[in-house]
Amino acid sequence: MNYCSHCGASVSFEVPSGDDRPRYLCHHCGTVHYQNPRIVAGTIPVHEGKVLLCRRAIEPRHGYWTLPAGYMENGETTEQAAWRETWEEAQADVKVGHLYTLIDLPHINQVYMIFRAEAGPEFAAGPESLEVALFDEQDIPWDHLAFPTIVRTLEHFFEDRPTGKFPLHTSTMDKRDRKGMF
Amino acid sequence: MNYCSHCGASVSFEVPSGDDRPRYLCHHCGTVHYQNPRIVAGTIPVHEGKVLLCRRAIEPRHGYWTLPAGYMENGETTEQAAWRETWEEAQADVKVGHLYTLIDLPHINQVYMIFRAEAGPEFAAGPESLEVALFDEQDIPWDHLAFPTIVRTLEHFFEDRPTGKFPLHTSTMDKRDRKGMF
Ligand SMILES: [Zn+2]
Ligand SMILES: [Zn+2]
Numbered sequence: 001m002n003y004c005s006h007c008g009a010s011v012s013f014e015v016p017s018g019d020d021r022p023r024y025l026c027h028h029c030g031t032v033h034y035q036n037p038r039i040v041a042g043t044i045p046v047h048e049g050k051v052l053l054c055r056r057a058i059e060p061r062h063g064y065w066t067l068p069a070g071y072m073e074n075g076e077t078t079e080q081a082a083w084r085e086t087w088e089e090a091q092a093d094v095k096v097g098h099l100y101t102l103i104d105l106p107h108i109n110q111v112y113m114i115f116r117a118e119a120g121p122e123f124a125a126g127p128e129s130l131e132v133a134l135f136d137e138q139d140i141p142w143d144h145l146a147f148p149t150i151v152r153t154l155e156h157f158f159e160d161r162p163t164g165k166f167p168l169h170t171s172t173m174d175k176r177d178r179k180g181m182f
Numbered sequence: 183m184n185y186c187s188h189c190g191a192s193v194s195f196e197v198p199s200g201d202d203r204p205r206y207l208c209h210h211c212g213t214v215h216y217q218n219p220r221i222v223a224g225t226i227p228v229h230e231g232k233v234l235l236c237r238r239a240i241e242p243r244h245g246y247w248t249l250p251a252g253y254m255e256n257g258e259t260t261e262q263a264a265w266r267e268t269w270e271e272a273q274a275d276v277k278v279g280h281l282y283t284l285i286d287l288p289h290i291n292q293v294y295m296i297f298r299a300e301a302g303p304e305f306a307a308g309p310e311s312l313e314v315a316l317f318d319e320q321d322i323p324w325d326h327l328a329f330p331t332i333v334r335t336l337e338h339f340f341e342d343r344p345t346g347k348f349p350l351h352t353s354t355m356d357k358r359d360r361k362g363m364f
Contacts, residue, residue: 003190005183005206005215010190018309021255024187033187035256038218039293073203074217077286077354078293099352102281104259111221111260127200168350170281172259 006031037109040149041081042069043117044157045094050134051154052119054089056146057130061182064146067114067153068092082115090132092123101153102170112149116166148177188213219291222331223263224251225299226339227276232316233336234301236271238328239312243364246328249296249335250274264297272314274305283335284352294331298348330359 001024004011009028016025016032024033044067045052053065068089072081079096086094097116104111125132135141137158145151156169183206186193191210198207198214206215226249227234235247250271254263261278268276279298286293307314317323319340327333338351 001187003185003187005185005187005193008185008190008192011187034253036220037254037256037258039221071216072219072293074219074291075288076219077288078284079286079352080288099284099350102260104261106257106259106262109256111254168281170261172261 001033001035004029004031005033035109037106037111039072039078039081040069040110040112041072041078041085042067042112042114043082043086043094043096044100044114044153045086045090045092045117045119045123047119047121047134050136051140051157052090052092052123052132052134053141054125054129055131055133056128057125058128061146063130064144065141066146066150069112069114069150072113078113079115082113082117086117087126089126089129090119090123091126092119092132094119098166099168100166101149101156102168103149103152104170104172105149105174106172107174112153114149114153145181148173148181151181152177183215183217186211186213187215217291219288219293221254221260221263222251222292222294223254223260223267224249224294224296225264225268225276225278226282226296226335227268227272227274227299227301227305229301229303229316232318233322233339234272234274234305234314234316235323236307236311237313237315238310239307240310243328245312246326247323247332248328249332251294251296251332254295260295261297264295264299268299269308271308271311272301272305273308274301274314276301280348281350282348283331283338284350285331285334286352286354287331287356288354289356294335296331296335327363330355330363333363334359 004026007029068086094117186208189211276299
């Protein structure tokens with residue numbers, strides 16, 4: 001951020017009086033420009049025991065497999081965001097269930113929220129996917145998954161499945177969790 | 183948003199090519215300025231069966247009672263944000279537990295995340311609170327609560343408490359849920 005989005009003057013990066021951390025501050029119009037974490041909403045779509053994965057047609061991690069997920073938009077709910085991303089990336093009209101993983105990534109200012117979802121037999125690659133496919137547990141491409149959040153969500157799912165219970169899993173990740181992936 | 187925060191040129195509000203909704207777009211440098219929902223993180227602090235509430239010293243809803251909660255900041259986890267807000271507003275060093283209510287407010291682009299928390303006997307009004315106090319269930323100032331998210335979270339809590347189980351409650355609110363409050 002270089003310029004004030006309200007008045008167009010140059011901003012400075014400093015601790016406003018009465019605050020405890022630096023912000024982008026406009027001395028011309030007085031606006032403080034707060035920056036906040038973004039929610040990445042998505043699903044783990046399951047059809048007849050198989051998990052639907054998308055192979056990414058975009059960077060980062062072009063060519064790697066992921067669960068459908070993306071930035072939540074203004075004006076929608078977390079569940080609607082999860083449904084929309086699944087529709088956009090996998091053209092699958094899923095029935096969204098409970099929140100399943102909540103993963104904080106404070107080093108990149110993201111909060112992942114992945115919901116369980118029931119998929120039908122109809123799906124197709126959306127514009128951001130190279131291909132979309134259903135995977136049995138033994139066929140999951142563990143070495144070609146796009147993000148550690150996806151690895152963790154799938155690990156929880158296959159651990160929970162024999163128990164028949166899928167409680168919310170909350171956890172935190174940092175840079176080190178990416179090690180060996182990219 | 184009037185000006186591009188990257189280059190300072192005027193922005194337009196239009197649907198970028200390949201997109202499906204209007205964004206603030208800079209034709210000078212090409213930056214698309216996305217806007218996303220913000221997380222409001224907080225706690226329901228309990229000490230010896232009583233709930234800790236704060237009376238707001240700031241607008242909106244100056245003078246009304248609330249659970250400690252506020253905007254999550256970059257660089258922190260949801261749980262850290264909930265702890266920090268509790269510290270700032272109630273000067274209480276709580277032990278943060280599980281996520282308890284997740285409430286989507288799409289009309290104001292917020293997602294509330296309230297965590298259960300154990301408080302001790304030490305607390306005090308922070309700079310954004312007029313006073314802070316512990317309330318038994320029968321003394322909760324239902325008619326003087328600041329926000330419908332707080333009403334709903336307290337209702338869940340007192341419904342769940344006799345069962346001894348506090349599952350995650352997810353729900354959505356819109357403008358109508360504010361009716362009769364403000
Ligand atoms: Zn300004
Ligand atoms: Zn620009």
